[in-house]
Amino acid sequence: MRNLPAFTLAGYEKGRGKLVQALWFAVLNTVFMAWFCPAALRVALLRAFGATIGEGVLIRHRVRVLWPWKLTIGDHSWIGEGAWLLNLEPITIGAHVCVSQEALLCTGSHDHRAADFRYRNAPIVVGDGAWVATRATVLAGVTIGRHAVAGAGTVVHRDLPDLTLQTADGRRPVEEPV
Known part of the structure; x- marks a missing residue:
């Protein structure tokens, strides 16, 4: 039986104090996500x-x-329009990676077996040359290999090896990039 009032942040470290967190949320929601904010400024803010x-x-x-x-x-x-990097734990994105529109990289989860629903978070790594296509979801603890493709709308819940394409109907090798 779930006991949600027993949930705590035990074992989870946000990495910065409340003032920095609040300042980031203010910047994120007023400038960073805005259409008029230049891409170079977004990089500088990060x-x-x-x-x-x-x-x-x-x-x-x-x-x-x-x-x-x-x-x-x-x-x-490239990080596409509307992508969400929900990084309670580290997200590492390699070089020449495309994270497409509205993709979700989510390092957070909960232990469904624990009554207190405690966190079960883990980092995400996306290898060089990979592509996380539009509306794909990459879950906590997953590594996307070099030049691998998480196809549009897929949910990647386990590691995706180098040069592999995952679509809704399964996985198959992809050709070596030129």
Whole structure:
């Protein structure tokens, strides 16, 4: 039987104090996600709040990042419009990665077996050259391999090996990129 009032944040570290968290939420919701905010400013804001962002990164509008200080993005990667990086734990995105529109990378979960519904969070890693297509969901603890593709609308709940395509109807190899 679930006992939700027993839930606590035990074992979960946000990584910054309440003032920095509040400041980030203010920036996120007034400037960062806005259509008029230049992509270069989005990158600068993430870096100012502790993210490690490579060169030539493009972050579109309506992107949500829970904690910038738990985010690493490699060179020349794209984060598409409306993507949600729900990073209670670290998210590491390699170089030349495309995270498409409205994709969700979610490092948070709960232990469904525990009455207190405690957190069961884990980091996400997206390898170089991978593509997380539109509205794909990548769950806590998953590694997306190099040049792998999480197809549109798929839910990736276990590691996706290098050069693998996952679609709603299964997994298959993809050709080596040129």
